[in-house]
Amino acid sequence: MKNYELQYYMHYGPTAFRFELAGNLNHEGADQLDQEWRAASSAIGDRRLVIDMTFVTDVDEQGRALIVRWHRQGARFVANSPRSRALAESILGEPPAGPAAAGYAGADRTWLPFQRSGASSRALAKVP
Numbered sequence: 001m002k003n004y005e006l007q008y009y010m011h012y013g014p015t016a017f018r019f020e021l022a023g024n025l026n027h028e029g030a031d032q033l034d035q036e037w038r039a040a041s042s043a044i045g046d047r048r049l050v051i052d053m054t055f056v057t058d059v060d061e062q063g064r065a066l067i068v069r070w071h072r073q074g075a076r077f078v079a080n081s082p083r084s085r086a087l088a089e090s091i092l093g094e095p096p097a098g099p100a101a102a103g104y105a106g107a108d109r110t111w112l113p114f115q116r117s118g119a120s121s122r123a124l125a126k127v128p
Contacts, residue, residue, distance in 0.1 A: 004057060008033060010040065017047045022055035025063035034066055049075040054084045059091060067091050 004022070006029030011018040017040060019033065037049070051070060056079075059067065068091065071077065077096035079088040088096040 005029075006032070008036075010036065012044070013047070015047055016050050017044045018050040018052060020052040020055075022057075024057055025059045025067075027060055027062035030060075030062040030066040037070075049073070050078060051075055052078045052080075053088050053096065054078065054080040056084055056087060059087065064091050 004024060006021065006023040006025055008022070008029075009020040011020065019037075021033075023029070025033075049070060051067070053067075067077070067088075071092050077088050077092060079085040079096045085096060
């Protein structure tokens with residue numbers, strides 16, 4: 001599998017702040033994420049940090065150090081593929097949480113599920 005440059009998305013919710021990571025978490029990406037977290041942490045208050053590693057392809061030593069530090073500070077980790085779960089477990093020393101337990105449902109949700117309004121549903125239904 002090809003290692004792509006790290007991309008990430010930040011999601012805010014009422015009780016959680018989530019990084020969704022994709023690609024190679026190398027030293028440059030780890031530095032950038034650490035800076036983003038430091039900048040955001042003062043504004044997010046008591047929100048839980050959730051790290052979604054589902055699309056991470058590789059992690060170098062500095063990336064591992066960042067993940068371990070966040071884990072020790074109480075962050076929850078999500079990995080929704082067999083490969084990402086194995087990668088996360090090799091770093092954390094334990095399996096990451098499943099999607100229902102960390103940041104996708106319940107109190108830690110950071111996004112709202114897509115819903116179509118009745119008007120939109122009717123309009124779509126009329127398209128040939």
